[in-house]
Amino acid sequence: MKYCRCERAGRIHYGLIEGDDVALLDGAPFSGGRTTGERLRLAEVRLMAPVEPPNVFAIGANYQDHIDETGSSRPERPLIFLKPTTAVIGPETPVVLPTMAPDEVDYEAELAIIIGRTARNLPPEAAIGAVFGYTCANDISARDCQKRIDRQWTRAKGFDTFCPLGPWIETDLSPADLPISLRLNGQVMQQGTTAAMVFAIPYLISYLSQAFTLLPGTVILTGTPAGVGMARKPPRFLRPGDTTEVTIGGIGTLRNPIRAEGTDTVRAPCCA
Ligand code: MG
Numbered sequence: 703m704k705y706c707r708c709e710r711a712g713r714i715h716y717g718l719i720e721g722d723d724v725a726l727l728d729g730a731p732f733s734g735g736r737t738t739g740e741r742l743r744l745a746e747v748r749l750m751a752p753v754e755p756p757n758v759f760a761i762g763a764n765y766q767d768h769i770d771e772t773g774s775s776r777p778e779r780p781l782i783f784l785k786p787t788t789a790v791i792g793p794e795t796p797v798v799l800p801t802m803a804p805d806e807v808d809y810e811a812e813l814a815i816i817i818g819r820t821a822r823n824l825p826p827e828a829a830i831g832a833v834f835g836y837t838c839a840n841d842i843s844a845r846d847c848q849k850r851i852d853r854q855w856t857r858a859k860g861f862d863t864f865c866p867l868g869p870w871i872e873t874d875l876s877p878a879d880l881p882i883s884l885r886l887n888g889q890v891m892q893q894g895t896t897a898a899m900v901f902a903i904p905y906l907i908s909y910l911s912q913a914f915t916l917l918p919g920t921v922i923l924t925g926t927p928a929g930v931g932m933a934r935k936p937p938r939f940l941r942p943g944d945t946t947e948v949t950i951g952g953i954g955t956l957r958n959p960i961r962a963e964g965t966d967t968v969r970a971p972c973c974a
Contacts, residue, residue, distance in 0.1 A: 705731045705835065706870040707754075707792070708747035719744060719870060730754075731871075732818045732834040732918045750792040751867040752837055753816055755921040758785040758865060759910055760812075760841060762855075764900050764925025771933035780901050780909050783855045785841070785923070789865035796961040797842055798863045799942065804962065806845040807940045810926035811884035811892045811948040814839035815903060816871050817920040821911050829907035832916065835873035838948040838956035839923050840866040840884075845932045845939070866946075867921065872953045877903050881951040882927060887944055894927030896950075 704719040705727075716735050717724035724742045729735030730753070762781040763769050769776055791797070799807050818834030841859060848858035879897040883890055901909070906924060910916060931938040940946070944960040 703873045704870045705752060705873065707750045707752050708742070709750055710742055710747045714750065715742075717742070717747075730919060732816065749794070749869050751790045752792075752869070752871045753867065753919050753921060755787055755790065755816075755919050756917045757914070758787060758790065758921045758923070759783075759914070760785055760859070760923035761901070761906060761925045765894060765898050765927040766900060767894065767898065767928035768926055768930065769900075771928045771930070776900060780906055782910065782913075783859065785865045786860045788862055789842075789860055791863050791866050791958070793866070793868040793956050794958065795866070796863065796959045797840075797866060797940070797946070798861075798961055798963050799940065800844070800861045801963045803844040803847050803851070803857075803861070805939065806932070806937070807960075808843045808845050808931040809884055809886065809891070809940060809946050810841035810843060810930055811882055811950075812839040812841050812923045812926050813877060813880065813882060813896050813950055814867060815877075815907065815922040815924065817907075817916045817918060817922070819918055821907075821916040824908050824911040826904040826908040829904040829911070832907060832911075833903075834918070835871040836875050836877055836950075836953060837867055837871050838869070838950050838953055839921070840946055840948050840956060840958065841923050841926060842866070842940075849932075866948075866956055866958045868956045869954050875952045880953075881949075883949050884929065885947040885949070886938070886940075891931070891938075892927050892929035894929075896924070898927060899925060
């Protein structure tokens, strides 16, 4: 099933997508939300980030071809970082190149896990049972901050708008071997499969749950395959007017335009 968050006439709803309609829910589907009987046309709503996560965890260096292209070494255990929830935006919402670091902003297509129930200390064989579903993510990264200025990742991967999610959550999906790609202005830049992850999804969830309580709605970004802008010769960083599209088989396409800070008439709000 496909679950979304959407806005119409200033009201925000969770919904279940059924054909051309959205059946509205009275709460988040992973927190017991039920259908209200009210329906909207999918074409008449604005899709938002499909979840308001309590935490966004992310995994670095989780595809060997991306490790190779960046000249880093294969991690012995999952490399975890956090993205702030204020970085989350939805489909079609602009990624904003920040004035303080606009020059080396990069894309990373990633499969995102959405946790469905509170979980702690899960063994790998029980991990998939805690999953609600999956969506597309773009782990936007300011490489100058990441590699040279800060040399850690909080600001580099945490600027406002640096965590596009969407377009919806697919719940009926096996994540083990899904095609994943990113197009920049229509040109394929990344193309891989989730089967190439260094640490598979059950192991990642189990590992995280040994450190952190995973709450319903928690998002976990699972790493990116090769083809990022910084590894290209010459590098290809994001510019105002660009468009990124993350496509994952069985889910759909997450599309976001790129803008310079201060050029939007309306500032992108949190979880827009
Ligand atoms: Mg990443």
